[in-house]
Amino acid sequence: MAFEGLAERLQHTIDKMKSRGKVTEKDVKEMMREVRLALLEADVNFKVVKKFVNDVKERAVGQEVMKSLTPGQQVIKVVNDELTKLMGGEQSKIAHAQKPPTVVMMVGLQGAGKTTTTAKLANHLRKHHNRQPMMVACDIYRPAAIDQLETLGKELNMPVFSMGDKEKAVNIATKAIEQAKEDHRDYVLIDTAGRLHVDEALMNELVEIKEAVNPDEILLVVDAMTGQDAVNVAESFHESLGITGVVLTKLDGDTRGGAALSVKAVTGTPIKFAGMGEKIDQLEPFHPDRMASRILGMGDVLSLIEKAQTSVDETRARELEEKMRTADITFDDFLEQLAQVRNMGPLDELLAMIPGANKKLLKNVQVDESHIGRIEAIVRSMTSEEKQNPSILNASRKRRIAKGSGTSIQDVNRLLKQFEEMKKMMKQMTSMQKGKKKRKGGFQLPFM
Template identity: 75%
Template sequence: MAFEGLADRLQGTIKKITGKGKVSEQDVKEMAREVRLALLEADVNFKVVKDLINRIKERAVGQEVMESLTPGQQVIKVVREELTTLMGGEQSKIAVADRAPTVIMMVGLQGAGKTTTTGKLANHLRKKHNRSPLLVAADIYRPAAINQLETLGEQLDMPVFSMGNDVNPVDIAKKAIEQAKAEHNDYVIIDTAGRLHIDNELMDELQQIKSSVKPDETFLVVDSMTGQDAINVADSFNEQLDVSGVVLTKLDGDTRGGAALSIKAVTDKPIKFAGVGEKTDDFEAFHPERMASRILGMGDVLSLIEKAETNVDEKQAKELETKMRNASFTFDDFLEQMGQVKNMGPLDDLMAMIPGAGKMKGLKNAQLDEKQLVHVEAIIQSMTKKERQEPSIMNASRKKRIAKGSGTSVSQVNRLLKQFEEMKKMMKQMTGTQKGKKGKGMNLPFM
């Protein structure tokens, strides 16, 4: 999960102050010191850290906090609000043109993931907003850049405009917009050339494209793994191109989070989107308040719901609920649900979105090993159709056959059977056996 180290450190720090009935100025100073160290270790710009800590200390020792009935909780509220403000305050949406097409120019250094991000953004606009984008291959220098975008277009079943690598990128951009108007594409996303380092030649070309096509948005694609360098790159691009927003890539990787927490404060440009995986669907709008909640271990229910809405079939979900109520949930249903959950992303990331999941018995400090899911799938797939429908018929010889067929042990098969029965009971409790009567279902800590 992105920000994992920072999240662990901050959650440990604020936990010390949360349950206090009374918070002294010294308590706040100690907490602020720990938060400061955590942010610096996460590679957050030191000036940004200094300003943030001063604001937190000023608010946390104020009358509103000190005299509240829950001062510890109020301090955490202050930290969350300040982190949210630091990352932009609220979601920044795309500026849509008065008349189609809306033109988006993608800029950034070579290797930041610009071409892949161009495809991901187009896919996001089509799936989330029912738009019809045209991708434009305007990087005529990097070997295979045009082919890469065309391959992405084929994968996504989306049009790609290219004129080869012997045409001026300015002319490519102009012609692309003409085609978009003729074909009624409502978005044009231009993948421009990058460099390993910022140079005048690159900037001149980008400035010519921008002044020529006057894009509605100029998105700077930044690799969040590069830490402080990302801030310097963003500052330079913004100074010369006046970018309108930032797209962070690799926010799911082993990143310390410094770029995401510093970039808005340094450039005064909002983070618009974030790449959170390698798949074309692993791309989401950036919500500062949700990210702040996740960093502080407060979950992110809205993002979890959005992922579920995108990846879980509504009709199947309703059928599943009926089966849960009737206690007729089978291993076939379980296998189907596992597939849908896996499409939502890494389990660790999903758990981070559930408020309080880290404090739940059995889940605290749990390592969610997705390899175990492979074993579970193998066991279920080694069962006959009748065994998946009626696990009660399992006897010793059947279990032995299943274990051998799945490359597991009889004890693993027994463990899965036991867990499955417990899960069925829990699901029936959660859905509630009597409609309309609150309190009959199982109340989990995060519900």
């Protein structure tokens, strides 16, 4: 999970403050000492840390907090507010030109994930905004980057404009925009060249492209795992190009999070998207308030709901819920449920979005994805008749299922027992809810 170390330190500090009925100035100073250390360890820029700590301290020792009935909670609210403000305050959306196409330059150093992010952004624009993007291969120094973008374009069934590696990048970009207008494409995403380090030749080429195409958006792609270096890179690019937004990649990795907490404060440029995994659909709009809540262990219910809305078929969810109410659910239904939940992302990430889960659930529960895979293998080893009517499973059938799924008969028996217990539980819940108004459609995953 992103910010894992920072989140753990801050949540520990906050837990101590919560229990205080009365908060003194000395308590606030002690808390801010811990917060300062946590932020510095997370590789947050030291100037940013100093200002953040001072801003929190100033508000936390004010009259509104000290005279509050719940001063501990008020201090936490102040920390949450200032953390949100530090990361940009509110979501900054991608530009949309009044006269299409909207031109987006994707810039950054080599290895930051720029080409993949270009494809992820194209996919996001089509899937969530009903746009028709075109990607442009302008990294003429790395033929592999051109091949990679074309491969991703085929995977997404999306056009990629390329003129190979012999034409000048600025010419490719200008001709791509002409083509996009002819094809009625409303977004043009230009994948530019990168270098291992910022140099004059790179910047000159990017400035030339910028002057030629007049982009509506210049998005800098930076690797969150490079910590403070990411902020230095952002400063250099911003100084030369005037970047309009940042995309942080690898925010799902074992990162200290300093880049996300520093880049807005240092450059004044908002983080617009965050890469949360390697898959093509794992790019999320960056919400400072939601990220602050996640860091402080308050969960992120809104993102969880959005994931469910995009991953779950609402009509089928209602049908499944009705089956669960009547205890009429089968193993076929269970497989469908499992697939929908897994489409939402890794289970530990979903748990982390539940308020309080960071410290209460994730600390004691290790989500073993391979265990879920074993359950899935057992069910898939059943015949259609067995999935519909598990009561016919005798000893020989169980042996066949165990062998086919690479598990043991004990594993098969355990799953069957849990399945029956779940059906009994659903019956009991239905009888308890009789006479009450039915809830709106939703679903839950058994055995989790």
